Amino acid sequence: GNSVTQMEGPVTLSEEAFLTINCTYTATGYPSLFWYVQYPGEGLQLLLKATKADDKGSNKGFEATYRKETTSFHLEKGSVQVSDSAVYFCALRVSDYKLSFGAGTTVTVRA
């Protein structure tokens, strides 16, 4: 079956620190990979995505590269801000509908 394993949190960082959240996956077929973010009090929002091997998704200073050889899609940001405090979910999708999510990683950035 399809599944996603992501780094457990919570993660607490200082502003301007480097953030990495690890994500690995198991999938039948060729998945598309996603990072979703859930800010406090808000719904899930798509942060970035990659649809094939070696693609790099990027948005708001975050990046993730689809690594087929290591079945990974790690999320990185070089300099976090307080406003990046949120819960981050790695997800995959095979075929054109349902998403399989990881458990989520809570990130808190302190000024």
Add this chain to the structure above:
Amino acid sequence: GAGVSQSPRYKVAKRGQDVALRCDPISGHVSLFWYQQALGQGPEFLTYFQNEAQLDKSGLPSDRFFAERPEGSVSTLKIQRTQQEDSAVYLCASSHRGENTEAFFGQGTRLTVV
């Protein structure tokens, strides 16, 4: 509206009560999904509609859960005889059909069964 709208935002139900959760997808979106998110967990797929057709209900946890989308727009998730383990946030998402389309999520309905 511009986004996916869910109502109510919060629902407290007594054990054994029936509840109905509503989802208004983005206008024109063919695909509609329901997910269940337990506290501290990622969303888990419940069911999928393409227009009014329910193409996948493999994630519904029991026959107490029922979803419909009779006119291919608004959807309702109904839970009969609620139990404490049904307490979760229920998320609705909609999208255009296709492999590279983005799913847009509502803010969810937080159900608490007491």
